[in-house]
Amino acid sequence: MTRPGSATVAPPRQLTARGLATRARIVDAAADLMYVKGVNATTLDDVRAASSTSKSQLYQHFADKDELVRAVVARRAGQVIEREQGYLERLRSFRGLERWRDALVQRNALQNGAYGCALGSMASELSDQDDEARQTLAEAFAEWTGLIAAGLRRMQDAGSLSDTADPDKLAVGLMAALQGGYLLAETQHDIAPMETALDMALDHIRSFLTK
Amino acid sequence: MTRPGSATVAPPRQLTARGLATRARIVDAAADLMYVKGVNATTLDDVRAASSTSKSQLYQHFADKDELVRAVVARRAGQVIEREQGYLERLRSFRGLERWRDALVQRNALQNGAYGCALGSMASELSDQDDEARQTLAEAFAEWTGLIAAGLRRMQDAGSLSDTADPDKLAVGLMAALQGGYLLAETQHDIAPMETALDMALDHIRSFLTK
DNA sequence: CCAAAAATGGACTATTTGGTCCATTCGATG
DNA sequence: CATCGAATGGACCAAATAGTCCATTTTTGG
Numbered sequence: 299m300t301r302p303g304s305a306t307v308a309p310p311r312q313l314t315a316r317g318l319a320t321r322a323r324i325v326d327a328a329a330d331l332m333y334v335k336g337v338n339a340t341t342l343d344d345v346r347a348a349s350s351t352s353k354s355q356l357y358q359h360f361a362d363k364d365e366l367v368r369a370v371v372a373r374r375a376g377q378v379i380e381r382e383q384g385y386l387e388r389l390r391s392f393r394g395l396e397r398w399r400d401a402l403v404q405r406n407a408l409q410n411g412a413y414g415c416a417l418g419s420m421a422s423e424l425s426d427q428d429d430e431a432r433q434t435l436a437e438a439f440a441e442w443t444g445l446i447a448a449g450l451r452r453m454q455d456a457g458s459l460s461d462t463a464d465p466d467k468l469a470v471g472l473m474a475a476l477q478g479g480y481l482l483a484e485t486q487h488d489i490a491p492m493e494t495a496l497d498m499a500l501d502h503i504r505s506f507l508t509k
Numbered sequence: 510m511t512r513p514g515s516a517t518v519a520p521p522r523q524l525t526a527r528g529l530a531t532r533a534r535i536v537d538a539a540a541d542l543m544y545v546k547g548v549n550a551t552t553l554d555d556v557r558a559a560s561s562t563s564k565s566q567l568y569q570h571f572a573d574k575d576e577l578v579r580a581v582v583a584r585r586a587g588q589v590i591e592r593e594q595g596y597l598e599r600l601r602s603f604r605g606l607e608r609w610r611d612a613l614v615q616r617n618a619l620q621n622g623a624y625g626c627a628l629g630s631m632a633s634e635l636s637d638q639d640d641e642a643r644q645t646l647a648e649a650f651a652e653w654t655g656l657i658a659a660g661l662r663r664m665q666d667a668g669s670l671s672d673t674a675d676p677d678k679l680a681v682g683l684m685a686a687l688q689g690g691y692l693l694a695e696t697q698h699d700i701a702p703m704e705t706a707l708d709m710a711l712d713h714i715r716s717f718l719t720k
Numbered sequence: 721c722c723a724a725a726a727a728t729g730g731a732c733t734a735t736t737t738g739g740t741c742c743a744t745t746c747g748a749t750g
Numbered sequence: 751c752a753t754c755g756a757a758t759g760g761a762c763c764a765a766a767t768a769g770t771c772c773a774t775t776t777t778t779g780g
Contacts, residue, residue, distance in 0.1 A: 427546070
């Protein structure tokens with residue numbers, strides 16, 4: 299309204315530090331709730347209570363629930379990518395890949411597999427419901443997969459991974475194994491299938507090691 | 510109430526063929542809607558309209574929405590298992606496994622990857638919401654995976670798959686690749702990642718072939 | 721063909737939930 | 751310390767949605 303074509307989500311008016319903090323509190327609370335209960339099962343009243351805000355605050359920062367959902371998706375995507383960057387940025391050996399797998403399995407074991415992947419569960423629920431959210435999630439998956447592929451390429455540069463290996467395809471396959479593992483673990487309330495799936499994907503990558 | 514410990518879902522009274530048909534129509538319509546819109550986004554009014562029934566019919570056959578959801582889950586599980594039995598029952602060669610993959614990819618390509626796996630999408634949405642549904646889905650996945658494992662064992666018996674291969678683990682890994690592939694395809698609206706994931710899983714199994 | 725049971729249509733109710741509005745409080749700034 | 755815009759609390763509204771109920775029609779079985 300103010301300046302056509304400015305930000306994607308234009309704040310209704312000038313935001314102070316206080317307002318910004320409230321907004322962050324809302325998104326954080328919503329992200330947590332939507333992760334454990336699902337997006338559609340999370341009500342705005344749930345969010346209001348969990349974030350210790352009021353209805354007016356919610357609508358001060360978000361035009362409607364969909365916009366809040368998109369903010370949550372963006373937030374989660376950012377969090378996951380940042381976390382994964384920490385693990386994958388310097389990946390350059392098969393041992394590093396194993397450590398990465400162990401970290402994922404361990405984190406998921408804390409909740410016995412429940413809730414699944416923060417991105418995956420939202421992707422499943424939102425892909426056929428909110429195209430903008432779907433695209434954001436698709437980009438996040440692409441970036442995540444890209445981090446893995448870059449690591450595999452570094453392994454090739456270091457000479458430990460054969461040049462016949464296709465880093466992009468291997469990365470997609472590994473990501474699929476991870477996501478499928480999350481889903482099976484969530485359904486069974488047991489992380490065993492997630493471990494098995496990742497082990498199999500790593501086994502396959504191992505077959506491309508040069509030594 | 511009538512006889513404690515009789516059927517899991519006791520029909521309210523004697524069912525005639527007509528009543529049974531109505532019930533089937535409701536479950537079918539609900540299954541379709543819930544597959545494309547998601548379980549929580551499907552309202553009872555949607556189901557009523559799509560099944561050409563009335564509110565009284567819905568509540569004649571199901572105590573509440575949860576019970577309808579569980580009937581849908583059971584139905585879908587039955588359908589998928591039956592379909593997969595058709596493909597996997599006589600599986601005894603790697604070529605058969607490839608045909609199985611092709612059929613899955615082709616079916617998913619018809620809708621450009623949208624909606625994902627009928628079981629997987631429900632599993633993701635219901636696992637943290639309805640424990641009974643979760644268990645049914647876990648059993649269905651186990652049975653499906655078991656069909657694959659049995660096929661791999663027949664390959665071992667036929668001598669084409671090495672005895673060092675672990676059919677159970679390979680089947681779980683393959684199922685995870687499939688489910689992860691479904692999810693990525695759904696999110697990207699492109700079946701390519703599903704193909705890549707399945708190819709990688711099959712490549713890995715191929716490495717256990719004896720010739 | 722008749723009576724009882726089953727099936728049906730659809731109006732109606734209660735509750736949940738998304739969304740609006742405004743009076744009041746808070747905080748930055750001159 | 752006065753003022754104005756931002757921030758807030760929470761009552762209130764409207765739509766959506768789950769669930770109830772009963773009069774009527776259809777089917778079944780004697």
